[in-house]
Amino acid sequence: MAAAGTGSYTIGIDYGTNSVRAVVVNCADGRVAGTHVFEYPSGDHGVLLQAGDPHLARQNPADYLEGLRASVTGALAVADGQPGFSRERIIGIGVDTTGSTPLPIDATARPLALDPLWARNLAAHAWLWKDHSSADEAAAITEMAAKHAPEYLAPIGGTYSSEWWWSKIWHCLNVAPDVFDGAESWVELADFVPAVLAGVTRPRDIVRSVCAAGHKAMYSEAWGGLPAASFLERLHPKLAALRGRLYDKAWPPGRPAGRLSAAWAETLGVPAGIAIAMGGFDAHYGAVGSGIQTGTFVKIVGTSTCDCAIAPESDRIADIPGICGIVKGSIMPGYYGIEAGQSAVGDILKWWVETVCQGGEDLHAKLSADAARLAPGQSGLLALDWNNGNRTILVDPRLTGVILGQTLHTTRAEVYRALIEATAFGARAIIERIREYGVAIDRVVCCGGIAEKNDLFMQIYADVIGQPMLIAGSPQTPALGAAVSAAVTAGAGAAGYATWREAQQRMTSLKDKRFTPDRAAHRVYNELYGMYRELHDAFGGVPGARADFGTIMKRLLALRQRVMESGESPEPSELPRLAVN
């Protein structure tokens, strides 16, 4: 018998904010035999907007279906030309998506928006993860849960978000009651696509993932599934009634969400009946595709950051304050899935370069090169990375950015570097919080565009965190993770894998390039991080926070002086000078 995975292929499909990507992956080594990206045709790069309401962000479910067909057939057309590939060797399909992205469906599990009756109503479309129109509902849910069911909030960091399932559905009920009443049920995009592939025609037959349910819908076996009807009744009687039309049980990945229907097998041109993996969120499958294991911290670094860790279910993991999700089985079965994140990372650099400096890619590159010539501590600047609030560990969207330490000579590149450093300090705060609560982190793996492209960024992270920064081998870790999940779901009997560990060892990899902390830089950053935490805790309203604001500017100047005198700076003659008056 051939080794596991040999000769077989799976398909991973990644539903992003603007496009859907399919990859055909060789199960033996994780190599991509074919890939294709489909840009959503609707709205503004796939996002339906409403003039006058900047918080609204929806998607057209028709794009999902057309994207499913186009991305997979496109990727297969490329794979068809590869030696050794044949469509008969495809053993499974996995899907990852953005989330929480719920959509209303009718009694046949069909999106309401596909019905001409509802097509022009934005509330009948999919409520994209970044739709923030439900802020009031989120606050009310948090308040109600804090009062009547604090256990619901403990695993999700203490605050229910406007981005999440119940906030959105309740907001729909409040602003578009006809849509709410017209929907038989609601489904997360992550569960919808697998159900489509499986030919599910009744909402109750959709197999729901614990990933979406546990992180976004306050689902837990600890209290018997979704929040109690009595709790939902306090929000609105119709939400309590909806509960009965949703689901009783959600599942970790590994078991099939279904088998590929004949109709979709024909549409895509792959064997009917192959395994369909449980749907999952992009970050979670990205962690799988990055080779996550106990002790690994995976950072998907883009406009914002999504961080994942896992810990064996046999460990007793406490709720970790400020960590927005700890859910059994949400990343891999048998492990707690731990999710954290920073609400703006690349977006802060983009703000500085594009909105303030009004440059483009060239300026990003130039500022990055200029900033790389600065030594840590040399600019005298310190920033807080809160331009879009703080998701972890303060869980407070109403925090804002700070830049401190400017002189009349402060340059664009110095601020650029200070903003990268601020996000690195934010990342360190998350890692330290998770460690404090007993979860080991001894390996950091990054993926995403910034990790691939911005060496300065990665080196600063290594120097700030004091840990080598590793980079995932695949530039498409979510799709790869979904393909891994499909290989495990298919199982060894179908020429897939019996275990996640084996599948990851064979199908995922790291790049040779890594970023190792510089000891001297790390020492300087330890000092700066101390000052960052003073600002962070004080401005973040951490009870008992103590900051010495009266000396902080001088400590930054003294550090700057020391750094400049130590000659650590590569080009001292080009240093901007400290102005005194």
Place this chain on the structure above:
Amino acid sequence: MAAAGTGSYTIGIDYGTNSVRAVVVNCADGRVAGTHVFEYPSGDHGVLLQAGDPHLARQNPADYLEGLRASVTGALAVADGQPGFSRERIIGIGVDTTGSTPLPIDATARPLALDPLWARNLAAHAWLWKDHSSADEAAAITEMAAKHAPEYLAPIGGTYSSEWWWSKIWHCLNVAPDVFDGAESWVELADFVPAVLAGVTRPRDIVRSVCAAGHKAMYSEAWGGLPAASFLERLHPKLAALRGRLYDKAWPPGRPAGRLSAAWAETLGVPAGIAIAMGGFDAHYGAVGSGIQTGTFVKIVGTSTCDCAIAPESDRIADIPGICGIVKGSIMPGYYGIEAGQSAVGDILKWWVETVCQGGEDLHAKLSADAARLAPGQSGLLALDWNNGNRTILVDPRLTGVILGQTLHTTRAEVYRALIEATAFGARAIIERIREYGVAIDRVVCCGGIAEKNDLFMQIYADVIGQPMLIAGSPQTPALGAAVSAAVTAGAGAAGYATWREAQQRMTSLKDKRFTPDRAAHRVYNELYGMYRELHDAFGGVPGARADFGTIMKRLLALRQRVMESGESPEPSELPRLAVN
């Protein structure tokens, strides 16, 4: 007999950082009959720099002499064509300069730098006001005075500056002892130019102004003039010895610094023997030319700000903590001259527009126009105006800038406005401090480039301070003030004026244009100013400062929300939106 001033003219000469300007002024009404500007030919726009030492800034005394000739003859050539003007009607000359700008002179009162022996030695040139190479000496003087003669520090705000007389002379002794030893004496530029015009040839014959002596050299009649030899001995024995070669007495304006020498009368083409007014600093004569009187606060707004007020000597004025100078007779005889200032105002806007946004005049205008469409409080931003430290009221050059409240949507124009507001809050802090100590301020008169050109700036100042902003009628108030001083010094008998009040009433004016506080804007700014003071006092190290950092970002967001809902904003549809995550 004709009314005072009728038919007579005086000349005001203003020595700036980059050029010298002469104006020929009609004493009857203050109108300018002729003006001419001479750009200093030496160094970088008149400033001698040294590569590798950003703190060094010197000037070539030859530029002063050539500038004297060229500016005055140029202005007279213009005046010659004016109806009613004749050179015989010129009754006096007044001079204002930057300061503290001391220069070493030989036994004939000639600048050392004019001697070929010393010409190539930067220490032998004039030490320009903004030369900061003497920081160590300034700190040592402050320390020594605090210990042995705290009375010296009380009238100058508690801290001796690296910009001032003794710091610079002592630094010269430390780094260029040959120059120090080669100098018979030292003289402030403000006293040097009148002495040149008067043909003084011995250092002891130079008539010294209390303006320079009192504000920069720790001179006061209260302790018998300059600091005691025993004090200077503690700094360096050679400084104690120098004291005997300086001066015993300094004078307020009003008495002549001398009479125009025959040689200079011929060079300039004006009558010999006319009155030469006491020299004075540009800001002080600018206050005179702005019509300063009891209750008036004059702001000269440029790259930095110099603020002046006066109070009758009959009032008992306490030392005011953080106010860098309270000197009897330094602005006008019979009054305390009170001087304060902000170390960066226009410079902060310049930093933002030119260094960060990399634009020029056009961008200044565009950001100003965009910022004018924002309502107070609308940006959610709050800044500290400390990019060049804080001169008044914290007297701390080692403070740095802060910008707080950024989102991913924060625009250049919003920051531009927040920086203007920060300088306005700084201005308000100075006014409030002076009022707290019993000096009435019921009228604010601004002059300088920004006051003339930037309406947004002026309106924000009116709204923040809650007082109309008046604008001096002359765009050249320092030169005009020097001309007023010359008219008073000439006296009524020479067809000048008997009193300062009369001379000011006739020769100075206000523009018709004024900026009146908007009541609603002032209310919002009262709230923002409260938050500014929280940051100001905490970051400034004010003992006992209490700030609620944990709520400040939210208070700014709440204020923003209120402002936007109140519809005060002129173009709500164009408002940047609050981002939440």
